[in-house]
Amino acid sequence: MITSVNNGQVKNIIQLNQKAKIRREQGLFIAEGRKMFKEAPREWIHKVYVSETFSSDRAFMEQVETLPFEIVADSVFRQMSDTQTPQGILTVLKKPSYTAEDILKGKNPLVMVLEDLQDPGNAGTIFRTGEGAGINGIFLTKTCVDITNPKVIRSTMGSVYRMPFLYVESVVSLNCELKKHNIRTFAAHLNGKNSYDRESYTCGTAFLIGNEGNGLTKEAADTADCLIRIPMCGKVESLNAAMASGILMYEAARQRRQ
Numbered sequence: 001m002i003t004s005v006n007n008g009q010v011k012n013i014i015q016l017n018q019k020a021k022i023r024r025e026q027g028l029f030i031a032e033g034r035k036m037f038k039e040a041p042r043e044w045i046h047k048v049y050v051s052e053t054f055s056s057d058r059a060f061m062e063q064v065e066t067l068p069f070e071i072v073a074d075s076v077f078r079q080m081s082d083t084q085t086p087q088g089i090l091t092v093l094k095k096p097s098y099t100a101e102d103i104l105k106g107k108n109p110l111v112m113v114l115e116d117l118q119d120p121g122n123a124g125t126i127f128r129t130g131e132g133a134g135i136n137g138i139f140l141t142k143t144c145v146d147i148t149n150p151k152v153i154r155s156t157m158g159s160v161y162r163m164p165f166l167y168v169e170s171v172v173s174l175n176c177e178l179k180k181h182n183i184r185t186f187a188a189h190l191n192g193k194n195s196y197d198r199e200s201y202t203c204g205t206a207f208l209i210g211n212e213g214n215g216l217t218k219e220a221a222d223t224a225d226c227l228i229r230i231p232m233c234g235k236v237e238s239l240n241a242a243m244a245s246g247i248l249m250y251e252a253a254r255q256r257r258q
Contacts, residue, residue, distance in 0.1 A: 002076060007076070016030050016092070027094055028094060030150055032081060032086065032089070037063075037064075045067055045092070047068045048067050048090070049072050050072065052071060095148060099166065102166075103138075103139070103166060104177070110133075110134070111136050111139060112126060113185070113207065114141065115141045115216055115220050116210065117140065118211065119212055119241070121242070122242040123140075123242075124157075124160075125246075127159045128155065128157050129245065130245075131162055135163075136164070140167050142167050147165055170219070170220070171220035184203060185223065186205065186206070186207050188230065190237070199228055201255050202256055207248045208223075215238070
């Protein structure tokens with residue numbers, strides 16, 4: 001049993017939780033909780049850490065013991081955890097690697113393109129909602145939040161295991177790849193020509209979503225084939241990025257079911 005916070009493994013877990021650079025260098029990320037462990041692809045799992053109290057759950061430990069694992073004193077586990085109320089199990093996973101082709105393969109892909117999205121909760125919610133709406137994958141510019149950030153991972157509720165994603169240099173640089181696959185791009189924009197529900201998304205479609213505070217850059221918006229807007233009542237000017245994304249993804253899903 002690991003009983004000291006000075007243990008090298010403990011220090012490394014804390015670093016992985018706190019620093020994107022360390023996660024990139026090691027190609028690893030952390031997912032906490034029972035659900036995240038249960039849904040994790042077994043080939044992604046690098047190692048599992050369980051608290052001393054958690055290790056008394058024999059039924060659950062039968063699954064853990066088939067993998068590389070360590071038992072950690074409760075007080076030490078609390079230091080390793082990124083949450084206020086640790087669930088007692090922490091999974092270290094290998095970061096997946098996808099290509100543009102993984103996301104754009106198949107007939108009439110439906111994808112999200114996120115530019116400079118910063119909020120971990122928004123990013124994770126878009127992953128989760130995207131899986132529910134049946135999209136093919138997500139592109140993010142390099143200025144976006146790190147998807148392996150523990151807060152993002154928690155917000156995905158497991159969808160990070162099933163939703164292909166790829167970081168790209170910019171929306172402008174991605175545009176050629178999208179055009180090559182006959183994908184029409186729609187930018188959610190305050191100056192949108194038509195309401196979002198007046199357009200067709202049954203062919204290859206990409207929705208462009210910008211930064212929470214500033215929206216899409218002019219360069220990104222200029223690449224879009226069409227600017228669309230979500231009608232607003234009252235004095236509301238715009239919606240939360242995840243909410244707007246969800247509305248667009250589910251409208252596309254609705255059209256494709258008909």
